[in-house]
Amino acid sequence: MTMIPMKKSLSLLATVPLIAVLASCGSDDGPGAGGGTTTVAASFYPFAFVAERVGGSFVDVENLTSPGVEPHDLELKPKQVGTVQDADLVIYEEHFQAAVDDAVDQADRAEGGTLDIASVVTLKPTQAGAEEGHADEGTDQEHDHGDDDPHTWLDPENMIAITKAVEAKLVALDPDHADDYAANAAELTGELTTLGTDFATGLQTCKTRTVVTSHAAFQYLAARYDLTQVPIAGIDPSNEPSPAQLADITQLVNTQGITTIFTEELVSPAIADTIAKETGATTATLDPIEGLSDDTSDETYLTLMRKNLKNLTKANSCS
Ligand SMILES: [Zn+2]
Numbered sequence: 001m002t003m004i005p006m007k008k009s010l011s012l013l014a015t016v017p018l019i020a021v022l023a024s025c026g027s028d029d030g031p032g033a034g035g036g037t038t039t040v041a042a043s044f045y046p047f048a049f050v051a052e053r054v055g056g057s058f059v060d061v062e063n064l065t066s067p068g069v070e071p072h073d074l075e076l077k078p079k080q081v082g083t084v085q086d087a088d089l090v091i092y093e094e095h096f097q098a099a100v101d102d103a104v105d106q107a108d109r110a111e112g113g114t115l116d117i118a119s120v121v122t123l124k125p126t127q128a129g130a131e132e133g134h135a136d137e138g139t140d141q142e143h144d145h146g147d148d149d150p151h152t153w154l155d156p157e158n159m160i161a162i163t164k165a166v167e168a169k170l171v172a173l174d175p176d177h178a179d180d181y182a183a184n185a186a187e188l189t190g191e192l193t194t195l196g197t198d199f200a201t202g203l204q205t206c207k208t209r210t211v212v213t214s215h216a217a218f219q220y221l222a223a224r225y226d227l228t229q230v231p232i233a234g235i236d237p238s239n240e241p242s243p244a245q246l247a248d249i250t251q252l253v254n255t256q257g258i259t260t261i262f263t264e265e266l267v268s269p270a271i272a273d274t275i276a277k278e279t280g281a282t283t284a285t286l287d288p289i290e291g292l293s294d295d296t297s298d299e300t301y302l303t304l305m306r307k308n309l310k311n312l313t314k315a316n317s318c319s
Contacts, residue, residue, distance in 0.1 A: 038174050041083045043092035043100045044071040045291045046153035047117065047162070049301045051091060053188045054166045058177045062087070064100060067297060070266040071290045072236045074099050085109070088173050091166065093117040096150035112172055120165040121158040123148035126235055127219050149235060151288060155220035156196035156305070163188050195305055199225055202309050207317035210256050212249060214264045214272055215239075217288035227312075232275070237267040246275070253279040260315035262286035265293045284311045 037060045042048035044065040051061045064080050065071040076084070076099045084090055084103040092100045094116050104114060126149045152158045167185035171178045203225045211222065216231035230249060233239050241249070252258065253275060261276045261283050263269035269283060276283045287296070287304045296304060312318070 038089065038170060039087045040089045040091065041080075041087035043090075043097055044074070046159070046289055046301055047091040047093075047166075050159065050162050050166050050188070051089075054163060054181055054184045055170055056180060056184050058174060058180060059170065065097075065291050067292045068266070068294060069291060070237060071097060072238070073097075076100065076103055081107075087113070089113050089115060089169055091115045091117065091169075093150055093152065094119075095148060112169070115165055115169050117152060117162055117165070118148075118150075121152045121161050123150075123152065124219055124223065125149065127216055127229065127231070149216070149219050151217040151235075152220055153301075154218055154288065154305075155224045156192045156199065157224060158220060159301070160189050160192050160196075163192065191302055195302060196224075198306075199309055202313050203227065203316070203318055205319050206313070208256055208258060209316065210252070210258055211262065211286070211312065211316070212253060212258055212260070212272075212275070213262045213286055214267050214269070215288070217264075217290070218286065221308075227316075232261075232271050233267070237264075240271065246271070250275055250278055253281055258315075259317070260284050260311075262311070262315070264288055265296060266291060284315060286311060 037058060038055065040048075040051045040055060040059050040061045042051050042061055042063050045063060048061050048063040051059060055061065062083055064076065064083070065074050074097045081103045084100070085107040090104060090107075090109065090113065092104060092115075094101055095118065126147055153162070163185050167181050170181045174181075199221075209226060210228045210230060211218065212230045212232065214231075215233035215237040216229065216235045218227075218229045218231075221227070222229040230252060232241055232246075232249060234241075253261070258279075259281055261272045261279075261281050263272045263283050263285055264287055265285065272283055275281070286308055289301055289304050292299060299307075
């Protein structure tokens with residue numbers, strides 16, 4: 001996407017959603033004032049989940065990545081560019097979704113109404129194996145994703161930091177409901193803390209600590225709980241491995257006694273199936289929770305992470 005059409009569509013559309021927002025707020029003069037709702041645009045599911053839990057009934061959250069859509073390389077519709085312009089709060093992570101970065105850069109947003117998660121958590125450099133996946137592409141597409149691994153939300157500790165940051169933003173935008181936001185954030189933090197404890201306990205003693213994943217989404221999770229991630233695809237699921245990399249992974253599975261090749265909901269399992277077939281391993285789901293799908297529409301970040309834990313402990317023979 002070039003810069004010029006984006007600017008054009010922005011200027012054409014900027015006024016339309018503004019009228020809609022004014023109409024829905026009646027005579028109220030600010031977010032949350034007199035019972036109005038604070039509008040939040042979240043760039044993809046995990047941030048929408050936190051905004052909904054912390055904001056409760058005082059926020060109206062729009063997820064820019066529709067259910068079933070793989071959020072890497074998201075394209076924004078003109079209406080969504082308008083949402084990025086007009087929402088009281090935009091939550092995104094720089095260098096994960098270039099279209100959202102562009103929309104935020106080009107929007108004329110109020111100071112304090114934007115939350116970049118990359119400034120909230122400590123990013124890790126892209127894992128070596130995942131970089132190789134990129135190199136095969138031979139394009140400068142890699143630079144859209146930066147040199148850091150964006151998959152911060154798969155470490156529950158990072159989700160606690162994100163919860164705290166969302167709370168602070170909502171309190172600043174809508175101080176009338178500060179107590180509600182604090183209570184909601186405390187409740188979610190408690191659940192995330194328990195989740196983290198259960199991961200640490202569940203993965204304490206395992207027969208193997210190597211995890212073969214569909215794409216390189218699990219570095220933060222692996223680092224937190226002392227696992228080693230071997231990704232089939234790169235940081236972006238569309239960066240498929242070379243034949244040589246595939247051969248390496250197949251050999252690793254055979255020599256390390258790995259029982260399970262992990263697949264995910266929003267990415268084709270074809271390559272994982274091939275490796276499983278060649279090695280006699282089984283496949284199971286490890287969800288990077290980049291979005292919900294038809295099959296997971298009743299789930300949340302917390303329930304999907306618990307399924308991930310169950311599948312990890314089974315695959316790695318943890319006791
Ligand atoms: Zn990913």
